[in-house]
Amino acid sequence: MAEYRKRYAFNCEYYDVAADLIRPYTLFYYLSDGTIEMFDERTKRCFLKRTTFPLDLDALDIDRHVKIFGRQLKIVSYGDAFTKTAFDSVERTYAMIKPGTFEHVPSIISRIEESGLVIHRLKSARMSEEIAGRLYKEHDGKSFYPNLMKMITSEPMCVMELRGEGCVKRWRDLMGPTNPETAKRENPRSLRALYAKNITYNAVHGSDSSSSAERELGIVFGDDGKCPLRSTASATPFCTCVVILPHAVKEKKVGSILQHLDKSLPSNAFISAVQMFTLTPEQTKEFYAVYEGATPEYSAMVRHLSSDSCVAVCISSESEEIVGKMREWAGPKDSVIAKAIRKESARALFGYDSVQNAVHVSDLVEEAPVECGYFFKLLQ
Template sequence: MSRLDRYAFKVDYFDAQASLTRQYLLLYYTEDSTVEMHDLKTKRVFLKRCTYPSLNPKELFIGATVGIFSRSLKLVDYGDEVTRRHFSGGVGEFIIVINNECLNEMGNIIDKMTFLELRITNARMTNCPENVCSEFNITKRSVVILCNGSDASVKVATLKEEYPKITIISNPQGIALIRDVAFGPGSTTAVTRDCSVCVIKPHAVMSGYHGAILQRLIDEGFHITALGMYTLSMADAEDFLEVYNGVVPEYKRLVEQMSSGPCWAVQVCSENPVHALRTVCGPHDPEVCHVLFPHSIRSKFGIDRTRNGVHCTDLEEDAPLESEFFFSLMQNM
């Protein structure tokens, strides 16, 4: 896919104070990573062209939510035909089902998808109904991944060759059925006791680290009991991180980071899971991790106290609450 000088997208922004959705035209200039916004109602410039290097072009696809200056913007349509042709040409949509027998390799599989530039637009661990399992020859407990990309058919064939136990679904009817089963509201695979929650932060997801982090959790002996890809609004992030308000000086930046794009929530179980997960993740500050815990997740994938790779449950009593937030509230929104 050749590169354009400018991408144009129509975006929605929910103004909580006014309780209404505002629509803008978002322009992204590839030559210098600058952005510009126009109010579609008033036809006026809302944001003058300015540098915004933290916005990755890979984040720009229909259905995505991006954060620009603390505003969560949902990309709902292309802004012009040139952008539409550029992003739509040769793009195929597939569902990858990681069946039960290869769940211990799910991180490696997702890492391979990142390497192949297959864009993941949704992911969920689910218990599929028996009739769906029979129709598509998939296991009851599985991880369902919705993905797309240019030359996707060639790329998923490469993935299938390396991981033959996964299931590929390509026909539109099958994709629609599995999407409803896996990503619609309903029951969860999450447990309510002896668990902890790891949230792979948006910056780590956009950097392509989510597969490696998932595999690290598996290799450390954690049993993954629930998993989902979610995009939090500012209000959602404030609710989730409320316990840190007034406790850590970077609370506002934590909220901005957690709502800046898709995150992956992972529920894990093990003996003494909260302590075990905190040990593997390391302290909040990656600089401390580099010195004292160089093999920790935050040492390897963290940048600073805000973009430190992952959030993990700090207190045992918070584990059920954090599980409920993602695998009940967010999952059924």
């Protein structure tokens, strides 16, 4: 076998905060002995000589991040055809939490994470008639088609791309039989047995094959990667922003944090939008602009939030008190302190320190709508 077929190659970028520059590297992983090597594309020189490093291959993917000896690298593309063939073979499927089931999004996401499947893309949305028509084109003309279209465009929903070995079958097994009555008899722990209202409002949908998954993902998330569906962020008098940070997303704690959040909301507030984002360093600096020069952790915060996918949550309410209540829910910014004095707070339960502290929440009433707007308007 040729030497280049004995190793994987990834084109990566490193954001140098001090110099405010993005530095390109090629990362090599040698299959024979698990060693890595890095090449600096800017200087055209070896940056890291071949050395042993415990690289997690399951965590490698386009737009994901990997930390090499403290240096956070973003994978932007595969370095050769051999690597692309090896990593593009990971199965993916389209998953939808249907209208009428939006209140159960935290519990369903938690079940997905517990199953071992990886949520690669996530967005709460309203289905347009045009997109719905493309999705269900094969049913056009059938007797149930009008009711199907009415249901799918009626209320907020959540669309996802799931990844993992055998994920098409695994997601369908987790959903359970199409008829919720059958699901209750045959698989009482399935999502449809637990959350479906009837055979039309049967809680969830999943692709029936890999080919269907590719078609449905292309329609819903766009062939260019830009989801055409409208966000569900609600225009209530007041809102606040919660951001589940990359370390918690990677550790599959999104569902648990959303469940903890949902139980803590006052009666006049609700989760109106949830979406996964991967921010560039420049976008992260824009979002964290108020902290520059105001907190010593600023640079570390920028590196962490831009290091991998995060999940933004819009909380809508009739009262401006929601901003303060969410600060109380989050707890002290340093998770070490939170564990000592606010043991039931989100940062105590899910965080580690003052940077990897599980969640960001809006600090001030006037900042909250700006932060929600940044994710749910500007980045759409």
